[in-house]
Amino acid sequence: MNASLHAETLRRPVPAACLDALRARFGDRLSESSAVREHHGRDESPYPAMLPDAVVFAHTTEEVAEVAKLCNEYRVPLIPYGAGSSLEGHILAIQGGISLDLSQMNKVLAVNAEDLTATVQAGVLRKQLNEEIRDTGLFFPIDPGADASLGGMAATRASGTNAVRYGTMRENVMSLTVVTADGRIVRTAGRARKSSAGYDLTRIFVGSEGTLGIITEVTVRLYPQPEAVSAAVCNFPTLDAAVQSVIEIIQMGVPVARVEFMDAASVRSVNLHSKLSLRETPLLVFEFHGSPAGVQEQAETVQAITADHGGMDFEWAERPEDRSRLWTARHNAYFAGLQLxxxxxxxxxxxxxxxxxxxxxxxxxxxxxxxxxxxxxxxxxxxxxxxxxxxxxxxxxxxxxxxxxxxxxxxxxxxxxxxxxxxxxxxxxxxxxxxxxEEHGEDALELMRSLKHAFDPNNILNPGKIVSWQA
Amino acid sequence: MNASLHAETLRRPVPAACLDALRARFGDRLSESSAVREHHGRDESPYPAMLPDAVVFAHTTEEVAEVAKLCNEYRVPLIPYGAGSSLEGHILAIQGGISLDLSQMNKVLAVNAEDLTATVQAGVLRKQLNEEIRDTGLFFPIDPGADASLGGMAATRASGTNAVRYGTMRENVMSLTVVTADGRIVRTAGRARKSSAGYDLTRIFVGSEGTLGIITEVTVRLYPQPEAVSAAVCNFPTLDAAVQSVIEIIQMGVPVARVEFMDAASVRSVNLHSKLSLRETPLLVFEFHGSPAGVQEQAETVQAITADHGGMDFEWAERPEDRSRLWTARHNAYFAGLQLxxxxxxxxxxxxxxxxxxxxxxxxxxxxxxxxxxxxxxxxxxxxxxxxxxxxxxxxxxxxxxxxxxxxxxxxxxxxxxxxxxxxxxxxxxxxxxxxxEEHGEDALELMRSLKHAFDPNNILNPGKIVSWQA
Known part of the structure; x- marks a missing residue:
């Protein structure tokens, strides 16, 4: 286990003066209790907890900027924390420091229904956003399974089940408000659907995992709720048959909204966990969005392809509650799997x-x-x-x-x-x-490192993540 | 005119040793003739020509790297040149230096039809790409009007008529090969449709206008040629009626492939220039892509909306040659306008x-x-x-x-x-x-400047563009 933790896990001492200043400024909203630190020092990864020295609960972008200024002054690691649902150790305080909890920044700031955009504070959860905009006839499609925060989803370039149709956070974040390492507040873009006005600051921060700046607000694209939705499950004799079907569907350009694979073991686990009775073979779960005629057309095309590959008859989830049950089960596949x-x-x-x-x-x-x-x-x-x-x-x-x-x-x-x-x-x-x-090559990594050095010269922002500080 | 040229237009002398080295290496492919320099010192912008000291015609990424190394060593400006179709002075050699002509890097390197991707050298023109992939049943949708090079389109984050449906170069570039200021060769990403593996180098270079690195190869997304295509023109009594129709179409989520506005004067100009007989009122030109039923459905929805706003009957361009004539006219609107x-x-x-x-x-x-x-x-x-x-x-x-x-x-x-x-x-x-x-604010601009400094510490790459070197 420890073998995969790298050399940059040496804790940096947090100067007492820094903690004093944070305490004076944030009072109860600075916590040094071990329960709170424990909660903020772990995620859904297999790593053991690595605790921050303290946790600050921020309410505004300006407060985040104040914290960043202090941490930058004292060279103290600063790690943004959203919903804690990351899977690869993103939020572990491997060098100690301050965990900056953004979960109380949970307001939907603006819904511009005519422009199909919404602007939210970073701590807003994706389900909350969809609840709050339901009456507009719009929805936010990105769905990584976990009820993650929008700030965290932007920071990890999240995607999930709907990405095949609607893209990932890369395509669906229009603009961010970001606090820089030295506590300046930057808005990365306006709300125009496209722009050629200079470097793409938005996409520099999307996927940067808190290492280049702290995302405090996110403007995302919304989509009209589809007129018709249908979902179906299709069982296959082999894993290969299922995968080959998907390849053909994509190559034909069928605009499926979701196409999810589950192997027989994961089907068994969700049957147990979610009390379903899916046939325990490799399967695909489909969802189609469009006009009633369009959905029917997509479904027919897909059925023809799956049949060619030995897929069995579609089992339709017609009613919204059946679809919801199906997708909840799929989303719980991770926790269901653990029960095996x-x-x-x-x-x-x-x-x-x-x-x-x-x-x-x-x-x-x-x-x-x-x-x-x-x-x-x-x-x-x-x-x-x-x-x-x-x-x-x-x-x-x-x-x-x-x-x-x-x-x-x-x-x-x-x-x-x-x-x-x-x-x-x-x-x-x-x-x-x-x-x-291995993936990018040393020269590309060196470019990433130079970006990190340029944006965070004191290496305070989630240090020791994505790229090592030194070559 | 000169009022809008900024202070960074002082020519830097190109050391004779640099020119000697380039001459020795590239022979005939280095040109110092005034005709060639003149050609490379202007674009379609209103600026007068500002000539480079010499032009190098590169054939390979490795050659580009050699030129970059030399220019970096001698601190000589290096300006990539594709098709010369930029509109805002991007390629003018405002500080002199070397124009690096990539137009002979014009090979389609790979078409991965099953993955819906193609990899091309930077000098490949968009029409050429579509010619070369026609037999695969796929097409590349981004269409800025001009027959621009793919490298130039990536560098300016181009889009055009199809972007409303298919996105811009931001969404459709999957990976780039880039030569850095100091002559290293970097591939920004693989060909996976999505990735969360670190900073988004691809989108750092898309839209960077040659100021952060020189794009030598581009991997783009392709799309299945739509089963059915139809196009139509709709005239409106007022500009406002046309624009209001579009707003409603977008808000309803109709997946139009193209919706172009032309005012009465531009209609008059294309009638004259392209010998068309369009009614000279504000108009919208539509194109619909999809299955036959899907196209019909879209067209019906759109017709209902335009009729509500006083739009006249659709005039259909049914045959491919009629559509082609219509879009050629639209693409020539710029040159047609000049004739007014x-x-x-x-x-x-x-x-x-x-x-x-x-x-x-x-x-x-x-x-x-x-x-x-x-x-x-x-x-x-x-x-x-x-x-x-x-x-x-x-x-x-x-x-x-x-x-x-x-x-x-x-x-x-x-x-x-x-x-x-x-x-x-x-x-x-x-x-x-x-x-x-004005658009981004000083703090955002400072981030852009720090990126430029990190990626091009000697300020040799298309200097004096996008952001000034000093605050």
Whole structure:
């Protein structure tokens, strides 16, 4: 375990003067209790907690700027915290410092329905946003499963089940308000749908995982709620048949809204966890959005393709509550998977490859996993070439951890060799840093490092993540 | 005229040793002839030519790296040149130096039809790409009008008529090969459809106008050629009626592939130039892509909306050759417009606003233009909130130039006040630099400047563009 933690995990002492100043300014909203620090020093990754020295609960962008100024002055690490749902150790305070909790910045600031945009504070959760805009007839499609904060989703370039149709946070963030390392407040763009006015500051911060600036507000694109929605499950005799179907659907340009793969083990786990009775074979879950005629047309095309590949009849989830049940089950696949081995430690990976390489990549991975000494499940946003492996490890077994790390590395290598990426949507955090040079090459990494040095010259913003400070 | 050229236009002497080294390495492919320098020292902007000291014609990424190394060593400005179709002075050698002509890097390197991607050298023109991939059943949608190079389109974050449906270069560039200021070769990403693996180097270079690195290869997304295509023209009694129709179409989420606005004067100009007989009122040109049923459905929805706003009957361009004629005419609107005042100097502007502000912004602009002492036309990719004004100026009149600059500035101010941008797709070049602080604020500009300093510490890459070197 510790083997994958790198050299930049030395705690930096937080000067008492800095804590005094924060205490004086924030009073009760600065916490040094071990329960609060413990809560902010872990995420959904397999890493043990690494605690910040203190947690500040911010209410405004200006407050965030004040904290940044102080931390910059005292050279204290500053780690933004949203919903804590990251999967790769993003928010662990590996050098100590201040965890900046943005969850109380939870107001939807503006809904510009005519422009199909909304501006929210970073702590707004995605389900909350969709609740608050429901009456406008619009919705925000990006759905990583977890009820993540919009700030965190922007910071990790999140995506999820709807990305095949609506894109990721890369495509759907229009503008950000960001606090820089030295406490200046910058708005990265206006609300025009396109702009050629200089460097793309928005997309510099999207995916930067709190290492270049602290996102305090997010303007996102919204979409009209589709007139018609239908969802269906299709079982396949083999994993390969399912994946080949998806490849053909994408290549034909069918605008499916969702196409999710689950292997037989993950189907079994959601049946147990969500009391469903899905047939326990590899399956695809589809959702179609459009006009009634358009949805029907898409469904017919897709049914013809899946039938060609040995797919069984579609089982339709006609009523909204059936669809909701189905997607809730899919979203709980991670937690459901954990139940397959009670008390286990989970390691979850995430790669993404060009779709022509998806079948090979999944097949080779399954072959390796079938030889492993622990159970696993595979789910995937396969329309994007993106899939996840959940490995269920004996929490006390160093051997199993080591074995899972080897499998993870082999999978990443396979994805990179296929011109893919070591992470399609989870982000780098701590766990994927080891693969950055392999994926990007040293020269590209050096450009990333120079960007980090330019934007955060004192290395206070979530230090030791994404790229190491020194070559 | 000179008033808008800023202080960073001092020519830097090019050391003889640098020219000698380039001459020794490139032989005939280094040109110091005044005709070649003249050709490379101007674009389609209203600026007079500002010549480079020499032009190098590169054939490979490695050659570009060699040139960059030399220029970096001798601190010589290096300006990439594609098709020369930029509109805001992007490629003018305001500090002298080397123009690096990439037009002979014109090979389509790979078409991965199953993945819907193509990789091309930077000098490939967009029409050439579409010719070469026609047999695959795929197409590349981004269409700025001019037959620009893919490298140039990436560098200016180009878009055009199809962006309302397919996005801009921001969304459609998957990966770039870039030569850095010090001559290293970097690939910014793989070909996975999404990635969260670190900073978004691809989008740092998209729109950077040659100031951060030299784009030598571009991997773009392709799309299945639509099963059915139809196009139609719709005339309106007033400009406002046309614009209001578009706003409603977008808000309803109709996936129109193109929706272009032309004012009566631009219709008159294309009638004259392209021998068409369009009714000379404000009009919209639509194109619909999809299945036959889908196209019909879209067209019916749009017809209902335009009729509500006083739009006349659709005139359909049914046959491919009719559509082609129509779009060629639209693409020639710029050159057609010039003919409305033979011998004129043109100044063209480009703003983009949230669609709810489009009608007001266009209306106020027309009101001001109607008082001007020169003719003008307006065309727009209105589905994105983006429109252009072409002002036709007496080439010898300093007063008319000044008047046009004032109108331009007022238009930009109006766009920024509407939370829009000073350029939706033309880019900053020289002409829009003056508005960057107004649009982004000094702190954001300082971030852009720090990025420039980090990526190009000797300020050799297209110096004096986008952001000034010093605050």
């Amino acid at each position: 081995r009670p008390g286990c430690r989970a390691s979850t990976t995430d790669v993404c490859v060009p779709i022509s390489r998806l079948a090979d990549c999944v097949r080779d991975t399954v072959e390796e996993l079938d030889r492993a000494s622990f159970p696993y499940t595979i789910v995937g946003h396969v329309g994007d070439g993106n899939f996840h492996v959940l490995m269920l490890l004996d929490a006390d077994s160093a051997e199993e951890w080591q074995e899972s790390e080897t499998i993870n590395h082999n999978l990443v290598r396979r994805a990179i060799a296929a011109d893919g990426t070591c992470t399609g949507e989870h982000g780098v955090g701590l766990h994927k840093m080891q693969f950055m040079a | 005042r033979p011998g004129c100097r043109a100044s063209t502007t480009d703003v983009c606003v949230p669609i709810s502000r489009l009608a007001d912004c266009v209306r106020d602009t027309v009101e001001e233009l109607d008082r001007a002492s020169f003719p003008y036309t307006i065309v727009g990719h209105v589905g994105d909130g983006n429109f252009h004004v072409l002002m036709l100026l007496d080439a010898d009149s300093a007063e008319e130039w000044q008047e046009s600059e004032t109108i331009n500035h007022n238009l930009v101010r109006r766009a920024i006040a509407a939370d829009g941008t000073c350029t939706g797709e033309h880019g900053v070049g020289l002409h829009k630099m003056q508005f960057m602080a």
